[in-house]
Amino acid sequence: MIAAEQQRMAASRILENCMADDLSAEVAVARLAVLTAEINAAKLADVALEMRTKAYHCRGWLEDVAALLSANTGAFDSLRATAASICHDRQDSETAEMTVRRLASGFDQAVVISPAASVQLSSLGDEEKLSATTAEIASWLERQGFTGEDKTILDIGCGIGRFECALSARAKRIVGIDISYGMIAATRRRCAGLGNVEFRQTSGLDLGEVADERFDGVLAVDIFPYLVIAGVAERHFSEIARLLRPGGMAAILNYSYRMSPAADSADIRNFANACSMDIVIDGATPFRRWDGTVFLIRRTGGT
Numbered sequence: 418m419i420a421a422e423q424q425r426m427a428a429s430r431i432l433e434n435c436m437a438d439d440l441s442a443e444v445a446v447a448r449l450a451v452l453t454a455e456i457n458a459a460k461l462a463d464v465a466l467e468m469r470t471k472a473y474h475c476r477g478w479l480e481d482v483a484a485l486l487s488a489n490t491g492a493f494d495s496l497r498a499t500a501a502s503i504c505h506d507r508q509d510s511e512t513a514e515m516t517v518r519r520l521a522s523g524f525d526q527a528v529v530i531s532p533a534a535s536v537q538l539s540s541l542g543d544e545e546k547l548s549a550t551t552a553e554i555a556s557w558l559e560r561q562g563f564t565g566e567d568k569t570i571l572d573i574g575c576g577i578g579r580f581e582c583a584l585s586a587r588a589k590r591i592v593g594i595d596i597s598y599g600m601i602a603a604t605r606r607r608c609a610g611l612g613n614v615e616f617r618q619t620s621g622l623d624l625g626e627v628a629d630e631r632f633d634g635v636l637a638v639d640i641f642p643y644l645v646i647a648g649v650a651e652r653h654f655s656e657i658a659r660l661l662r663p664g665g666m667a668a669i670l671n672y673s674y675r676m677s678p679a680a681d682s683a684d685i686r687n688f689a690n691a692c693s694m695d696i697v698i699d700g701a702t703p704f705r706r707w708d709g710t711v712f713l714i715r716r717t718g719g720t
């Protein structure tokens with residue numbers, strides 16, 4: 418089979434899976450950007466439209482996918498370039514330090530191409546779409562009692578600072594840490610003028626930069642997958658347990674990109690048991706605008 422036909426078949430499989438999981442058209446476009454390489458946006462739009470005859474019940478959704486792909490082909494190319502900046506594989510010979518350094522330089526590049534897509538690919542690089550998803554996640558955090566005027570929050574892998582902006586009025590103080598110099602610079606610009614947020618560059622190997630502080634909440638949105646890749650997830654988990662005040666919560670949104678919910682839940686359960694933490698939410702997918710998987714873990718003690 419020729420390569421172009423293989424790519425078209427791969428694209429239809431991606432779309433079928435997204436339809437089966439009831440995912441948004443934006444998530445489907447993001448997956449197409451990552452998982453297909455040699456087929457352009459116009460041809461991908463054709464694939465989506467051709468699928469309407471077989472998947473008649475999803476024709477509106479397939480037309481939305483096609484419309485997103487056709488609306489701005491330059492934006493789709495930039496989405497692909499953003500995704501391609503960050504390699505999710507780890508070479509056998511790579512140490513944790515080397516992996517973290519490689520990821521930091523990938524995110525330095527990604528944030529220059531598209532700040533919004535560099536932190537959430539399914540924003541498709543659109544700041545308004547990103548803000549809508551961020552607002553949905555921020556409201557969810559509020560409903561869990563994660564935020565509050567008396568709460569101090571550590572945001573690991575803060576990226577461009579979208580959660581600091583969204584949560585600063587709902588927290589006493591927020592400390593954002595990230596390995597990427599470019600991300601920290603973007604975050605400082607975005608959050609200029611917010612008096613209760615601060616940012617630090619971290620080694621990415623542990624939480625040494627905040628070792629002497631205690632927090633009511635630790636936020637980790639789409640960051641654990643990179644800790645898993647670098648082999649430092651367990652170390653981070655036990656440090657999070659130590660940095661949390663009794664009763665404090667860690668919100669881990671996406672644990673890995675292994676596509677195995679059972680393996681992710683098992684890892685979180687093992688870490689939580691080892692650190693005497695309770696799992697409050699185990700692998701739920703509560704968001705309408707984003708396909709992130711949620712784990713909410715509470716340090717025992719407190720009220």
Ligand SMILES: C[S@@+](CC[C@H](N)C(=O)[O-])C[C@H]1O[C@@H](n2cnc3c(N)ncnc32)[C@H](O)[C@@H]1O
Pocket residue numbers: 517520521524535536537573574575576577578579580594595596597600619620621622637638639640643644647
């Ligand atoms: C997909 S982005 C998510 C950013 C942010 N949490 C958000 O949702 O907007 C992942 C971020 O994690 C950072 N990162 C990757 N590995 C890290 C590590 N070991 N320690 C701290 N930050 C890390 C990257 O530089 C990047 O800013």
